[in-house]
Amino acid sequence: MTATIKANDQCFCGSGRKFKRCHKTSFDPIRPGTVGPLREVPDGIDLPPYVTEGEVIRRPEPAVKSPDVIERMRRTAADAAKVLALTGAAAEPGVTTDELDRICHEATVGLGAYPSPRLYGEPPFPKSICSSLNEVICHGIPDDRELRDGDILNLDVTIFREGVHGDTNRTFLIGEVDPESKRLVRVTLECLERAIETVKPGAPFNGIGSAIQSHAEAAGFGVVRAFVGHGIGEQFHTDIHIPHYYEPRLTTTMEPGMTFTIEPMITVGAYDHQVWDDGWTAVTIDRKRTAQFEHTILVTDDGAEVLTAWPD
Ligand code: MF3
Numbered sequence: 024m025t026a027t028i029k030a031n032d033q034c035f036c037g038s039g040r041k042f043k044r045c046h047k048t049s050f051d052p053i054r055p056g057t058v059g060p061l062r063e064v065p066d067g068i069d070l071p072p073y074v075t076e077g078e079v080i081r082r083p084e085p086a087v088k089s090p091d092v093i094e095r096m097r098r099t100a101a102d103a104a105k106v107l108a109l110t111g112a113a114a115e116p117g118v119t120t121d122e123l124d125r126i127c128h129e130a131t132v133g134l135g136a137y138p139s140p141r142l143y144g145e146p147p148f149p150k151s152i153c154s155s156l157n158e159v160i161c162h163g164i165p166d167d168r169e170l171r172d173g174d175i176l177n178l179d180v181t182i183f184r185e186g187v188h189g190d191t192n193r194t195f196l197i198g199e200v201d202p203e204s205k206r207l208v209r210v211t212l213e214c215l216e217r218a219i220e221t222v223k224p225g226a227p228f229n230g231i232g233s234a235i236q237s238h239a240e241a242a243g244f245g246v247v248r249a250f251v252g253h254g255i256g257e258q259f260h261t262d263i264h265i266p267h268y269y270e271p272r273l274t275t276t277m278e279p280g281m282t283f284t285i286e287p288m289i290t291v292g293a294y295d296h297q298v299w300d301d302g303w304t305a306v307t308i309d310r311k312r313t314a315q316f317e318h319t320i321l322v323t324d325d326g327a328e329v330l331t332a333w334p335d
C-alpha cells in the first residue's frame with residue numbers, strides 16, 4: 024500500500040512544516056502544457072530583421088554604441104521595464120502563463136514596440152514573453168498552466184522599438200512561498216546588484232561572474248554556466264558573452280558606451296540543465312528550483328547606468 028501524503032500534512036522530512044511548503048515542489052515537476060496560437064502584431068509596428076528574414080542573421084555591430092543608439096536604447100529599455108512591471112503585477116494564483124503573455128503582448132504593441140521573443144531563433148519562439156516556473160531555468164513558453172500558491176515565476180520581457188532591443192527579467196513570488204525559495208530569489212537579486220556594482224570603464228568583464236559566483240556559493244547555491252549575459256543593441260544578442268561564473272581568461276575590459284545584459288541564473292541544487300522537446304524550455308537536471316534577474320546595462324564614464332530600471 025502506498026500512503027498518500029496530502030498538501031497540508033506534515034512533511035516526511037521531519038522539518039515540521041506542511042508538505043506543500045517543504046518537499047512537495049520537488050515531487051511536482053512542471054510539465055508541458057498547451058501553447059496557444061501566435062499573437063498578431065498590428066500594422067505599423069517595425070519588425071526586427073529575424074521576423075522578415077525568417078532566421079537570425081548575425082551582423083557586425085560595434086560594442087561601443089553611438090550617442091544616437093544609446094538614446095534610442097534608453098527609451099526602448101525603459102519601456103521594457105514598464106511592460107515587465109505591469110505583467111508581473113498580474114501574476115497570482117489561478118492566472119495562466121498564457122494570460123501573462125497576452126498582457127505583455129498587448130502592452131508592448133500598445134507602446135508601439137515589437138515583443139522580441141516572438142519568432143526569434145530556431146525553432147521560432149512561439150510566444151511574446153518567456154515565463155519560467157520553479158525548476159525552469161529560462162526560456163519557458165507560456166501555456167495553459169495556472170499559477171499555484173507557492174510557485175516562483177520568472178518573466179523575461181524583451182521589446183524592440185526604434186531599431187533597438189531592451190531586455191529585462193525578474194522572478195516573482197506567487198502567493199505564499201517557502202522560506203528556501205524566498206532566500207533563493209533574494210540572493211539571486213543580490214547577485215545581479217553586486218555584479219552591476221563592478222561595472223565601470225577599465226573593469227574586466229570577469230569581475231561580473233566573480234561577484235555573482237562568490238555571493239551565490241557563499242549562500243550554498245549554484246551558478247548556471249550554459250546561459251550567459253550578452254551584448255545587446257540593434258541586435259537581441261551580439262557576440263559579447265558575459266558568464267555569471269568566474270572565468271579567469273575573460274580579461275577584456277569595459278568601455279564607456281558598451282551595452283550588455285547581466286542575467287544570473289542561480290540554483291538551489293545542481294547547475295546543469297536539460298532542454299525539453301520544445302527546443303526552448305531549460306530545466307535544472309535535478310528539478311530543483313532556480314531564479315533569475317536581468318537588466319540591460321550601459322557603461323558610463325564612471326560606472327553603470329541601468330537602462331531597464333524597474334519603475335516600482
Ligand atoms: N530574453 C532572453 C535573454 O535574456 C532571450 C530569450 S530568447 C527567446 O537573453 F527566444 F526565448 F525569447
Ligand code: CO
Pocket residue numbers: 190252253284286317
Ligand atoms: Co538577455
Ligand code: CO
Pocket residue numbers: 179180181190191192286317
Ligand atoms: Co531576457
